Each structure stands twice: as structure tokens, then as C-alpha cells.
Amino acid sequence: KAGVTQTPRYLIKTRGQQVTLSCSPISGHRSVSWYQQTPGQGLQFLFEYFSETQRNKGNFPGRFSGRQFSNSRSEMNVSTLELGDSALYLCASSQGTAQETQYFGPGTRLLVL
């Protein structure tokens, strides 16, 4: 089975712009979670989508949003980018049932100038 894929792998934006990142889960997985990793804050949970609905949400401002499509692919969007949004954005997929192991993609590295 192919693993979790994320596009693009690298991205450079400027402050005030918006960005959309994409995640394709492992085939058959219905849950997609997004995480942000920065040197200062480490790996932090953003939100989870299951069957096109946001099921869990972390403690991030409303500038961070996401959605999931009927084929389980997910996108996350960050509007009005700030310098502090520079990070590695990771998505993880699982089948979405209880106590399922999450499998992570390689991440998208976003640099905000």
C-alpha cells in the first residue's frame, strides 16, 4: 500500500498571504489529522477530519482551517500568514476507529518571509 502523501513538500510564502496544503491518506483510511511542528513548540495537533467532518480540534486560531473530501483526501488552509507559521506541517491517517495507529506523511515545510 502506498503511504501518506503530502503536497507540496516545500513552500515559500510572504506574510499576509494564504496557503493550502494537501494530504492523501493511505487507501482505506478515513481519518486525517494535521500537526504543526516548530523548534519552539514541538509537534502540536491542529485538527482531525473523519468522514468529511471535523471531529477534533487543537488550540490554534481560526486562521487555520481544513476540510476533507469524499475520497478522504484532506486540505488545510492557513490565511493571513505570519512569520510564526513557518513550520513543518504533518498529516497522519488512520482508519478512524477506536485506538487506531496513525501513520504520518513526510510533511510540508512552509517558510513564511
Add this chain to the structure above:
Amino acid sequence: DAKTTQPPSMDCAEGRAANLPCNHSTISGNEYVYWYRQIHSQGPQYIIHGLKNNETNEMASLIITEDRKSSTLILPHATLRDTAVYYCIASNTGTASKLTFGTGTRLQVTL
């Protein structure tokens, strides 16, 4: 989720067993112990998880104490490619999709 505590760094000689400890003294009965690792700037890789019994797979063994307050991840024959940050996470059914990562243990495998 229960808080986990890990040493910030460890060294291990190649070919030797790497034993990575994790303290989770406040773990509740329905929380599993998960281990992930992250090789520099890649996505975290799942290693193993368990509830109360010891577990073994092709990558590692997980030893959980009887009182479940601590656990040890064992890499039986560490190689240079095992150099990574190892995260121990306590997670229950409701939080399995929103893992809380701590700072982990940076394992350096040396020749």
C-alpha cells in the same frame, strides 16, 4: 492524556541494544502507550504500542511495568539508521487521533 517523561538524550553503540525509558506515572487504565520516532525532519514513524502486556514486533520490543507507571522501548541491535528522536505517548480511545507529543529522547547511535 497522561503526561510522559523521557530523558532528553541517550547514546548507544551500534550493534548493542538501545533501551529507552519512559515514565507515565499518571496513566489511566484505558490509555495505551505508543512509541513513535522521527528521523531528522521526516514524518514520525510508528514503532509499537501496548496496554499492559509486553509487545514485540519486527522493529522493537515494548516492556510495560506491572503497575503501568513506566515502560521501556528496546531496539535489540541498534544501527546508525536508528538515530532519531523517540517519542513515548499515552493515548486513550478518544485521543488516538490527536496525539500529544512531548520532547522525546534523542537517541544517537555511534560506531
